[in-house]
Amino acid sequence: MGNVKLILKLLQGLVRLAQRQLSKIFRRSWVRWYMRLGHGTKGAFYGLIGLFALSDIVHDRPIVSGSEAVLADLERWPLGSAILGLLSFGLFGYALWRLIQASINPGEAEALSVRQVLQRCGYVVSGLTYLGVAQSAAKLALNLAVDFDDTIEDLASVLFEREVGPWMLLGVGLGVIAVGCLYIYGAVSGGYINDFHRDLSRPIRRWAIVIGKVGITARGVGFVLIGAYLIKAAYLVDDKSAGGLGNVFDELDEEFLGEYWLGAIAFGFLAYAVYMLIAACYRQFPTFNPPARIKRN
Numbered sequence: 001m002g003n004v005k006l007i008l009k010l011l012q013g014l015v016r017l018a019q020r021q022l023s024k025i026f027r028r029s030w031v032r033w034y035m036r037l038g039h040g041t042k043g044a045f046y047g048l049i050g051l052f053a054l055s056d057i058v059h060d061r062p063i064v065s066g067s068e069a070v071l072a073d074l075e076r077w078p079l080g081s082a083i084l085g086l087l088s089f090g091l092f093g094y095a096l097w098r099l100i101q102a103s104i105n106p107g108e109a110e111a112l113s114v115r116q117v118l119q120r121c122g123y124v125v126s127g128l129t130y131l132g133v134a135q136s137a138a139k140l141a142l143n144l145a146v147d148f149d150d151t152i153e154d155l156a157s158v159l160f161e162r163e164v165g166p167w168m169l170l171g172v173g174l175g176v177i178a179v180g181c182l183y184i185y186g187a188v189s190g191g192y193i194n195d196f197h198r199d200l201s202r203p204i205r206r207w208a209i210v211i212g213k214v215g216i217t218a219r220g221v222g223f224v225l226i227g228a229y230l231i232k233a234a235y236l237v238d239d240k241s242a243g244g245l246g247n248v249f250d251e252l253d254e255e256f257l258g259e260y261w262l263g264a265i266a267f268g269f270l271a272y273a274v275y276m277l278i279a280a281c282y283r284q285f286p287t288f289n290p291p292a293r294i295k296r297n
Contacts, residue, residue, distance in 0.1 A: 022103045035097040036280045041090025042130065043276025045070065046215075050269030053249060057259050057266070066246020067133050075140045084141035091134035098127030122179075152226075156233055156242035166234040169242065173230030180223030187216035200282040208282075212275035218268020222248065 025031050048070045055061075074080050074087070102123035139146045155172075159165035186192030193212050196205055225248045233241035241251070252258040 022100055026100050026104065031096070032285060034093040035100075035285070036093075036283070037090050038093025038095070038097055038280075039283065040277050040280030041087060042094045043273040043280065045087065045091070045133075046219075046269045046276070047273030048074075049245070050266040050273065053262055053266040053269075057263055066244060066249060068136075069246055071133070071137055071140055071146075074137075081141045081143070084137045088134045088137035088141060091130050091137065095127045095131040095134060098123045098130065102127060151244070152230070153239050153243045153247070156230070156239035160237055160239060166237055169230055169234040173227040173234060176227030176230060177224050178227075180220045180225075180227060183220030183223060184217050187213045187220060192216050194279050195284040195286075196279075196282045197284050200278075204278070208275060208278045211271045212279075215268055215270075215272025215275045218265050218272060221265060221268070225252070 045067070049066065052070060052073065071084065074083055077083060102120045136146050156169055159169050162168075183192065190209070190213070193209055193216075196208065200208070222245055226244060229248060229251055230242050233239060241247075243250075249262060252261050255261070
């Protein structure tokens with residue numbers, strides 16, 4: 001028992017040390033500029049996803065979009081390796097921001113609650129997601145092989161090997177839908193809209209908020225659709241119906257009025273791109289206020 005307590009104290013000490021180091025990093029001006037670059041790069045990436053989808057709709061081509069399709073298409077562009085390198089560098093900056101949020105959660109000084117734990121878990125998942133995209137872009141920029149297999153489809157295949165697999169996938173689908181609903185609610189209520197610097201003029205700020213709400217709502221709809229197709233895959237026990245955003249675009253393309261849904265989501269992603277570019281320049285990052293230590297008498 002004493003060894004367990006010693007290990008826990010050691011782990012707590014390591015966590016506090018990491019938090020102190022990250023808080024120092026967060027205060028540095030160049031780090032904030034790098035995170036701003038990350039915000040802009042994320043916006044540009046979503047803009048490319050939206051543009052590629054709209055291009056396929058306009059030219060009546062099969063919809064091939066999603067992060068993997070964007071990266072694969074960029075590789076074939078002139079100076080594609082350079083573009084992919086810049087994209088990778090920028091997305092690493094956004095992944096750093098998510099890591100800092102998960103570790104020290106700037107702007108939240110109160111004691112850790114269940115809501116904050118779930119929120120920080122979301123930051124970790126988000127950070128790892130963009131870290132993976134940045135890594136894939138870096139590999140393509142260096143002409144290295146990249147495995148573009150759909151991770152969600154692979155997960156569904158593994159789950160279907162178990163008797164309770166469809167039920168587990170059903171739970172995952174419901175969880176993803178819940179995340180999408182949170183995005184939509186956060187967009188409508190304004191809770192997911194960033195605070196901007198005062199030097200941003202009021203008319204532009206108002207438009208940025210409106211555009212941001214449209215873009216975040218589109219992201220929420222994307223999550224809801226991913227979750228819905230996961231539930232469909234669980235019901236049919238068909239891993240081909242499970243997948244990420246690219247799979248959603250493929251599935252919607254075959255649905256009734258699917259092109260209209262795709263067009264709406266694509267325009268929403270373009271709106272999100274504009275919003276993130278504005279946020280990259282004018283977002284007001286929260287300050288880090290560590291919780292006060294309790295004094296013991």
